[in-house]
Amino acid sequence: MARRPAVRHRVIVLGRTKLAEQDVIVTMLTSEGEQLRAVAKGGRKPGSRLAARTELFVEADLLVSPGRGLGIITEGQIIDAHASARTDVERVAAASALCEVARLTCYEDMPDTFLHPVLSRALKACEQAVDRAHLDVAVAAYALKVLSHEGWRPVLNSCVACGEPSPTRLCVRAGGALCESCARDVEDALPVSQNLLAWLEALIGLTFDDLLAAPVDDQTAFELLDTAHRWAATHLDARLRAMEFLRGL
Numbered sequence: 001m002a003r004r005p006a007v008r009h010r011v012i013v014l015g016r017t018k019l020a021e022q023d024v025i026v027t028m029l030t031s032e033g034e035q036l037r038a039v040a041k042g043g044r045k046p047g048s049r050l051a052a053r054t055e056l057f058v059e060a061d062l063l064v065s066p067g068r069g070l071g072i073i074t075e076g077q078i079i080d081a082h083a084s085a086r087t088d089v090e091r092v093a094a095a096s097a098l099c100e101v102a103r104l105t106c107y108e109d110m111p112d113t114f115l116h117p118v119l120s121r122a123l124k125a126c127e128q129a130v131d132r133a134h135l136d137v138a139v140a141a142y143a144l145k146v147l148s149h150e151g152w153r154p155v156l157n158s159c160v161a162c163g164e165p166s167p168t169r170l171c172v173r174a175g176g177a178l179c180e181s182c183a184r185d186v187e188d189a190l191p192v193s194q195n196l197l198a199w200l201e202a203l204i205g206l207t208f209d210d211l212l213a214a215p216v217d218d219q220t221a222f223e224l225l226d227t228a229h230r231w232a233a234t235h236l237d238a239r240l241r242a243m244e245f246l247r248g249l
């Protein structure tokens, strides 16, 4: 029987799961926007070349040989280790939160070319953010951009229920902003400022370059991260532990 050839993949590492004493299952996002899982033998051995190439949020070119079940990563080359995002605990937490959302929004055999470039850019933003506020903005922007792309775009400039143009509340479960009268019977419709609504719209519409350059105060940035967290956790129906950790720092 002919052996299937090894395939080279350009990936971003999204997660690592212990398989055996020194082996690890690596979850990745390919440049085609598909989720790929493969085994890195010796991937847990400290100092091993494969361990460095399959670290969380590394971008790499990896050669994957077909295995009986999962493929086996046989060799690889680092494209971008995002080294500046590894310099302090807040940046690591932010990059980890991106990978957590990425893991939940990409699928095997369902390519989506939107996903790889936006994650790569968001990881770069975690390196470039000049302060904690912009780090929070970068994470919130990534989560809302990807969720919006996949069909959970919040309605922000009018009431999601009646279309009234000046909403004053936000309800994640309802899908966006609500006016006072529509919000009356909705338990978790929280008051929201026009500033926050405008910022949420900006997170979806503006580039990372523009967002990193925009002035933002700590309180607004925290509220953006908090809203993006609730939005992602609710619509992905998942507990986002890395995002929770970042919020708590």
Ligand SMILES: [Zn+2]
Pocket (backbone or CB within 6 Å): 159, 160, 161, 162, 163, 164, 178, 179, 180, 181, 182, 183
């Ligand atoms: Zn309304």
